[in-house]
Amino acid sequence: MPEAAHVGSxxxxxxxxxxxxxxxxxxxxxxxxxxxxxxxEIPDKGRVLTGLSAFxxxxxxxxxxxxxxxxxxxxxxxxxxxxxxxPLECVVRGYITGSGWKDYQASGATSxxxxxxxxxxSDRLPAPIFTPSTKADEGxxxxxxxxxxxxxxxxxxxxxxxxxxxxxxxxxxxxxLARGIIVADTKFEFGVDGEGRLVFADEAFTxxxxxxxxxxxxxxxxxxxxxxxxxxxxxxxSLGWDKTAPGPELPDEVVAGTRARYVEAFERxxxxxxxxxxxxxxTVLR
Ligand SMILES: Nc1ncnc2c1ncn2[C@@H]1O[C@H](COP(=O)(O)OP(=O)(O)O)[C@@H](O)[C@H]1O
Ligand SMILES: [Mg+2]
Numbered sequence: 342m343p344e345a346a347h348v349g350s351x352x353x354x355x356x357x358x359x360x361x362x363x364x365x366x367x368x369x370x371x372x373x374x375x376x377x378x379x380x381x382e383i384p385d386k387g388r389v390l391t392g393l394s395a396f397x398x399x400x401x402x403x404x405x406x407x408x409x410x411x412x413x414x415x416x417x418x419x420x421x422x423x424x425x426x427x428p429l430e431c432v433v434r435g436y437i438t439g440s441g442w443k444d445y446q447a448s449g450a451t452s453x454x455x456x457x458x459x460x461x462x463s464d465r466l467p468a469p470i471f472t473p474s475t476k477a478d479e480g481x482x483x484x485x486x487x488x489x490x491x492x493x494x495x496x497x498x499x500x501x502x503x504x505x506x507x508x509x510x511x512x513x514x515x516x517x518l519a520r521g522i523i524v525a526d527t528k529f530e531f532g533v534d535g536e537g538r539l540v541f542a543d544e545a546f547t548x549x550x551x552x553x554x555x556x557x558x559x560x561x562x563x564x565x566x567x568x569x570x571x572x573x574x575x576x577x578x579s580l581g582w583d584k585t586a587p588g589p590e591l592p593d594e595v596v597a598g599t600r601a602r603y604v605e606a607f608e609r610x611x612x613x614x615x616x617x618x619x620x621x622x623x624t625v626l627r
Pocket of ligand 2: 351353543
């Protein structure tokens with residue numbers, strides 16, 4: 342990409358600047374678990390992430406503007422508006438699982454928000470809740486309460502991202518459920534444009550940013566099978582790995598199983614065959 346300068350690497354994406362206000366975001370096939378990038382890649386994972394994000398960006402524009410300008414033919418690169426990112430990971434939980442379940446078991450609350458007594462693991466919450474976390478440059482993101490979040494972005498902006506996050510979650514959770522997928526929780530990142538407007542950025546409702554559960558197998562009181570990284574997390578934990586770098590290599594069957602889960606999530610949500618996406622990425626925008 343001679344026209345672009347490399348400006349950064351995330352765990353999964355490479356960022357290139359085309360000029361002052363445009364980025365090319367390239368989603369690689371890297372996979373991270375417990376915030377450690379593993380040495381083994383999952384073929385086409387980056388394409389699933391880019392395609393799914395573009396699908397949701399195209400369908401949520403009336404709720405909030407987003408950063409997407411266009412998709413490139415490789416299906417993994419997207420052209421985006423370059424934004425000032427808010428230092429907040431905007432998490433919405435519709436079900437109690439993961440770190441929310443751990444917090445709830447310890448304290449009856451998560452991120453400082455009290456929850457009803459007697460919830461079982463994976464139970465649906467009475468209403469979705471907004472539980473932001475910090476966006477750590479290194480190490481693990483930390484759950485914070487709304488007071489701490491207000492200090493980071495200001496009261497008005499926090500109210501806006503909470504409202505928008507809950508609206509986005511409700512829209513996608515209903516859409517997905519009608520296609521047999523529960524969106525248990527999800528994470529958004531927002532930026533602010535030159536005019537101070539809030540813009541939905543990064544990725545949207547992917548298996549990396551969300552927990553997707555097959556609705557047909559949903560049964561509270563236990564962990565759920567899922568279309569996301571849980572398969573890889575479970576494999577890594579079965580090795581007794583201490584969750585610090587370097588992470589373990591993944592055997593072929595774990596790679597194939599993970600790829601299949603990512604592709605299945607793409608196809609069930611978009612109702613577009615993944616091969617059709619590869620042939621013409623812009624199909625997800627229509
Ligand atoms: N429109 C945008 N403008 C500027 N930065 C962005 C934009 N969209 C996403 N980003 C940033 O690009 C990076 C994406 O790379 P990723 O591999 O997902 O990083 P991470 O390891 O932080 O998850 C993140 O730091 C994200 O905040
Ligand atoms: Mg990311």
